[in-house]
Amino acid sequence: MKRIGFLSFGHWTDSPHSATRSARDVLQQSIDLAVAAEQIGADGAFFRVHHFANQLASPFPLLSAIGARTSTIEIGTGVIDMRYENPHYMLETAGAADLISGGRLQLGISRGSPEQVIEGWRHFGYAPAEGESDADMGRRHAEVFLQLLDGKGFAQPNPRPMFPNPPGLLRLEPHAPGLRERIWWGSASNATAVWAATMGMNLQSSTLKANETNEPLHVQQAMQIRLYRDAWTKAGHPREPRVSVLRSIFPLMNDMDHAYFGRSKSTDQVGFIDNMEAVFGRTYAAVPEVLVSELAADEAIAEADTLLLAVPNQLGVDYNVHLIESILTQVAPAMGWR
Incomplete structure (x- = not known):
């Protein structure tokens, strides 16, 4: 069995x-797509977070709204750029969203992706400490966030508060029990995957990764996942970790599918992103029986317990419901995922 959800980048453009x-x-x-995805049996509704762009940004109002309209589907992010985040305020908003959803929040966080503006986090009031890089700052913010999620008191109470305080040091509220185990780190390298394991976070791996061995993406990701699981075991965490991979998968079921995706490239690409040589994963677009054969050879999907589907949100809710349902009914059963 494999959990199957979607990931939306939330693009919009004023185009006919x-x-x-x-x-x-x-x-x-x-919101409508998440509701419909739950109705057809999808397991997750995840959303990308970008700043200064015509894409989804601050995620918690959206996640709260979805949590109030659904009852079973996991809701989450992939990923929140921690360079932009105040961990204390983020804890409060995440806690509220998790409680509204009944404990279904799955938060993907990371150091972030290439930005629309130069050092955009400075406009949010953040700057690396002396000797830090911006990536170091993002990981530091993440570590603070994880500590706060434990729910331990740390703030000295006012002796003359407006409202009575419980005894001892105070924590931030609302506290969301169990959310600490539902934090994921979006990793683009083997080293950060190992770090995520030592920190007790689940692992998200996208459709691109640092090109560390010149092998296909799925082979490098599979190795990344095995290194992550080995580090998790060595760290001695008491629970089993979760791992997700992101894929672009388009079953060609009708003329519209063929028109949109029938000519999609089917090979990995190598390029540079943020001064890093990266391997970018292929698009899987074929009739279902061919997809089953191709996906069976994807080593990283085999290693992961969760598959996220990159959806073309600008094609609208109805088309994306058709896309997700095609995968759930025509591909997943033949793969043994359902």
Whole structure:
């Protein structure tokens, strides 16, 4: 069995060819897609977070709205750029979203991706400490966030508060029990995957990764996942970790599918991103029986317990429901995932 969810980047553009022409369109359609995905049996609704872009940004209002409209589907992010985050305020908003959803929040966090602006985190009031890189700062913010999630008191109470305090040091509220075990780190390298394991976070691996061995993406990701699991075991964490991989998968079921994705490239690409040589994963687009054969050879999907599907949100809710349902009904059973 494998959990199957979707990941939306939340693009919008004022174009007659786009079903999402405004931020309002994206937000409302994201809620509708999550509701529909739950109804057809999907396991997760995840959303990308970008700043200074025509894409989804601050995720917690959206996640809270989805949590209030659904009852079983996991809701989460992939990923929140921790360079931009105040861990204390983030804890409060994440806690509220998790409680609204009944404990279904799955938060993917990371140091982030290439930005729309130069050092955008400075506009949010953050700067690396002396000797730190911006990536170091993101990991530091993440470590503070994880400590706060433990729910231990750390703040000295006012002796004359507006409202009575419980005894001892105070923690931030609302506290969301169990959320600490539902934090994921989005890793683009073997080293950060190992670090995530030592920190007790689940692992998210995307459709790109640092090109560390010149092998296909799925082979490098599979090794990354094995290194992560080995580090998890060595760290002695008491629970089993979770691992997700992201893929672009398009079953060609009708003329519209063929028109949109019938000519999609089917090979990995190597390029540079943030001064890092990276391998970018292929797009899987074929009739279901061919997809089953191709996906069976993907070593990283085999290693992961969760598969996230990158959805083309600008094609609208109905098309994306069709896409997800095609995978759930035509591909997943033949793969042994359902």
